[in-house]
Amino acid sequence: MSFDHRAPGTDPDAWTPVLARVHATPIVLNGYDRVLVVAPHPDDETLGAGGLIAIAAEAGLPVHVVLVSRGEGSHPDSPTTTPDQLRVRRTAEFSAALDALHPAVTSTVLDVPDGGLREHAEVLAHALTEHLPSGPAAPGSAATGPAATGRTLLVAPWQGDGHRDHRIAGEVAERLAAETPGVDLLSYPVWAWHWDDPAAPALPVAGLRALPLSTAALDRKRRALDAHASQVRPLSPAPGDEAIVDDRHARHHLRDQEWFVAPSVADTATANADADADEHTTASRSRESFDAHYDRKPEGWDFDGSWYEQRKRAVTLAALPRRRYRSALELGCATGVLTAALTERADSVLGTDISRAPLERARRRAPSAQFVQAALPAEWPAGRWDLVVMSEVGYYLSPADLDATIDRVLASLDDDGVLVACHWRHPDSDAVTDGDTVDAHLAARWPRPALVRHVEPDFVLSVLPGPAVASVARTEGLVR
Structure with a gap:
């Protein structure tokens, strides 16, 4: 500067x-x-x-x-x-x-x-x-x-x-x-x-x-x-x-x-x-700070126009091990750009966000999905899921809240379900921790090895499986 x-x-x-x-x-x-x-x-x-x-x-x-x-x-x-x-x-x-x-x-x-x-x-x-x-x-x-x-x-x-x-x-x-x-x-x-x-x-x-x-x-x-x-x-x-x-x-x-x-x-x-x-x-990032962010920038981040965001979504969707899911939960859905893509891969989709403002845009962008305002992990939605997506959320949570969120996911994830976590690896002055820390903590707490772990300079993506999840080739019968 x-x-x-x-x-x-x-x-x-x-x-x-x-x-x-x-x-x-x-x-x-x-x-x-x-x-x-x-x-x-x-x-x-x-x-x-x-x-x-x-x-x-x-x-x-x-x-x-x-x-x-x-x-x-x-x-x-x-x-x-x-x-x-x-x-x-x-x-x-x-x-x-x-x-x-x-x-x-x-x-x-x-x-x-x-x-x-x-x-x-x-x-x-x-x-x-x-x-x-x-x-x-x-x-x-x-x-x-x-x-x-x-x-x-x-x-x-x-x-x-x-x-x-x-x-x-x-x-x-x-x-x-x-x-x-x-x-x-x-x-x-x-x-x-x-x-x-x-x-x-x-x-x-x-x-x-x-x-x-x-x-x-x-x-x-x-x-x-x-x-x-x-x-x-x-x-x-x-x-x-x-x-x-x-x-x-x-x-x-x-x-x-x-x-x-x-x-x-x-x-x-x-x-x-x-x-x-x-x-x-250590406190999680507050609802008030997200509200202030959306007051300044109603679209949040440049989810639509940024090639980085477009490519990251494509990598996230490509990492899903199944073609179709019964019920998907997206944690921190923001304005619903990824949510809309998930509706093409799941029978039902629920998006949550701590702030009310982006949910209005999300509802217009993904009309077939449902949305609820919720602060993680205390305001956890009822239901069971075979797909949970945590994209750019974990590093806004305190260590205690991240642990509680992982516990919530494990308790509500079907045996054939997966958690997909994707996080930015560069500094963020509003974050509590960073993407690498969150990814390492998820790996340490998750009871099974990652099915997918993709790392590049800008973000890290992990797919963490339930006990009944096998590799794509094994599921397709290509290997025994």
Whole structure:
């Protein structure tokens, strides 16, 4: 992703109706012992998490900000101010901004070159480790007490923000959060608000978390942003000295809520302060997030026009070991494109989807099929099936829900039936796991070997048989 900060960018008002439709889980700080914030450059901490910093510090939580670089590269074409001058100026602005957010906030400056975090990622990793639960103190560091214990909220840039330093900082934070018990991660966008398209966002809008800002917290954030004078006001009238964060861009960050991207692992300290620090509950993708997706894109994904989708359907249908089925169940049928094809191979077809909106289109597309809105696995339809299709669904389920879904399939599948599972193998920011993980889990849980397993770079497809299913050639009498 490349963008020009000098371009007008996305109108902040264009995000307002999109964010209003998000059923965001509020961020609650109860249950945390400390907050650790990563800022690749001076002002990132204020733009992305200034309200959170102010609220946490006011509540008495220790807040520490790790500043990666001093931001000397913000005006590479300036005719009036050198990088060395910017380095000094922006460091002072950073200190003033933290003081405006709350005087109790502490900080560390790593002095990584602006734009060079990829080459110095382990410097950041080592610095964060010092402040994470059970993290060792670095040789020669100022830390004299025991390493941090208890639950930590780690706050870092969103990896998809479009700036290389932001991406690397987000990757380091995500890795450490995954490796360290007692650490929860929230990711903040900065530049995505500027370059992203609210009509078809790359930002995972449906999964955003919201932190309501009080009038006092928002006022502290405004004053902190104003302290970054070299960024919010021109260095001079000369070309190359323009403001980096002009009034239009600042409006993205001065709403009465701060927005964060949360990983799929639920914040158990927020949900249950009495829970053990090492326990996490992974949630399936919510109905609200799918509803929001179909609000933006009524057809869901390009099932009709995409050659990838057309070919994948053809491969799925070709993998079915029987010409005809009595009763087929499709889990997560979306707008019914595959459902319509299944009606040509089964006497009866039932499609389910967690969201109501795509089912209206599915009914028109496959009028001979039946459809029901259902969230898996709790809302399981009654009946028995000799064909169950799970296409692009498994990685939206939590591990517990995936296990329960497999159990439901096994309990309702006829002995001569099959489960056909097909899943995308590339990253999906809305997914809980990934296609390879789901396929491996299905294989491990299924009581019999796969009849078909097709793997290619884009998707993996498995046909898992009931006890009475034989190979096609054996069924046809070609082999004994």
